[in-house]
Amino acid sequence: MKLPWYRRALHALRCSLKLRLMLVFLLLAMGVAFTFISGAQKAFSMGWREAARPLLMDYVDRLATDIAPAGGPPQIERAQAVMNRLPITVDITGPIVNWRSHPDQAEPYWRKERGNDRGRRAWDDEPDWEPLLVRQTADGHRISFGMDEATLKKRPKVIGYTLAALLVLTLLAFLYVRRLLRPLDDIRQGALRFGSGEFGVPIPVKHPKRPDELGELAATINTMGHDIHQMLEAQRALLLAISHELRSPLTRARLNTELLPETPEVLAQRQALLRDLAEMARLISDLLESERLAGRHQALHREPTDPVALAYELIEELATTQPAAHSITVHAAPDVPTIALDRTRVRLLLRNLLDNALRHSAGAPQAVELHLRPHGVDGQGVELEVRDHGPGVPDDQLPQLAQAFFRPDTARTRAAGGVGLGLYLCRLVAQAHGGTFAVRNAKPGLAVTVTLPPG
Secondary structure, three states: OOOOHHHHHHHHHHHOHHHHHHHHHHHHHHHHHHHHHHHHHHHHHHHHHHHHHHHHHHHHHHHHHHHOOOOOOOOHHHHHHHHHHOOEEEEEEOOOOOEEOOOOOOOOHHHOOOOOOOOOOOOOOOOOOHHHHEEEOOOOOEEEEEEOHHHHHOOOOHHHHHHHHHHHHHHHHHHHHHHHOHHHHHHHHHHHHHHOOOOOOOOOOOOOOOOOHHHHHHHHHHHHHHHHHHHHHHHHHHHHHHHHHHHHHHHHHHHHHHOOOOOHHHHHHHHHHHHHHHHHHHHHHHHHHHHHHHOOOOOOOEEEEOHHHHHHHHHHHHHOOOHHHHHOEEEEOOOOOOEEEEHHHHHHHHHHHHHHHHHOOOOOOOOOEEEEEEEOOOOOEEEEEEEOOOOOOOHHHHHHOOOOOOOOOOOOOHHHOOOOOHHHHHHHHHHHOOOEEEEEEOOOOEEEEEEEOOO
16 A cells, blocks of 8 residues: 655655755754844844934924925825835825825724724834824824835845745755765665675775765774674684595594494494484585585586476485485476586585475475476576475574574474575575575475576
8 A cells, every 4th residue: 555645755754864964954044044034133123213213203204394384284296296206105184185195005003093902913123103103283184104015015025035045055955965975875885785795895985094974984894894704704714624624534434334244233323323424424515515605706517407307317316315205296397498507506406405395394285396497588597496385484584594504493403404504505506506596485385496597
């Protein structure tokens, strides 16, 4: 279900540091502008009462004298002449002359009846405008002055220009913040590379001689990645050395075991010892093979291989030691292509997948299934899928199944065999061929899909 736009916007705001910084900048800019304008208006109003008010009162007295000469009533012609000269309004009321220069313009609140204070606005800068803008003549006429609103409307829209300037500044600030925070993207990508085991490309650091805080963070993560890489290489070298050193005594132990007499008294112990030695030899071989495939320069010996024939050949080989392999059902598409593969490594992949499926589907109502089909747009690749009908694996443990030495508690136990290298080796073989490796719960059972592109 698609979320509404405002929910998506809120989610993007929560997940984006850039957007939150821009929102803080915008609110800060608006707050600063409001505070400055309010403070300037307050300062102007305080200065107005002290300095401008006497000047304005003297000027209004002169305008009233121009409209109503001494001893005479107000003259409309004189009022019109003043209006033509200044952007003001003139209202005259009295026993002889009653005239408004702008009858369509609303009267200001201070010229309305004093009893009607409900709609009065709070003019904090001048609480009483009537003594300032209203004059009384000797013959009883009242002359009121005001501002011509039409003239004010013709002036530029300062608020619109201010808003446009604020938006432009916000855009420039966004671009600048985005440029400043661009190293965060490099740090994230570098951390992902380090997490996947790729330590060859460090995180770029701008101005390495004089780095900022983000540059120092990138340099620190690079140092951490270098240390982790060295630690992993040391562990790999130690593991290879131990595996190589174990081969010789293991071979001697197997030879000495085979030289034991096949008498009824020692036959059972001899066979059990041979099985344990064979399992140890296989574990050492898998360890060495995994280290070869995990290296940067793994070499594949590709040759044209028929995957279907290879699958049947491997099943027959498994059946010699595991009778349950006879029950494996092969579903091969008729157009599975012959492609260049490392035959030895692909045999290892299929052996581990089928052995894992047979081990964990013991007692299942259906047999293990092996599917082979063409893969890719042109069908030149191969897709292998092995599915069992066993108990499966918890969904939260699926991403860890192809990690070295990982054993789900519910699906694998020491009694069931395996040390957690089988699927890890399968993933390495698939990746070495440029393919993919995926595991999913088939409900029931587990399904492992491997794609192998043409070499």
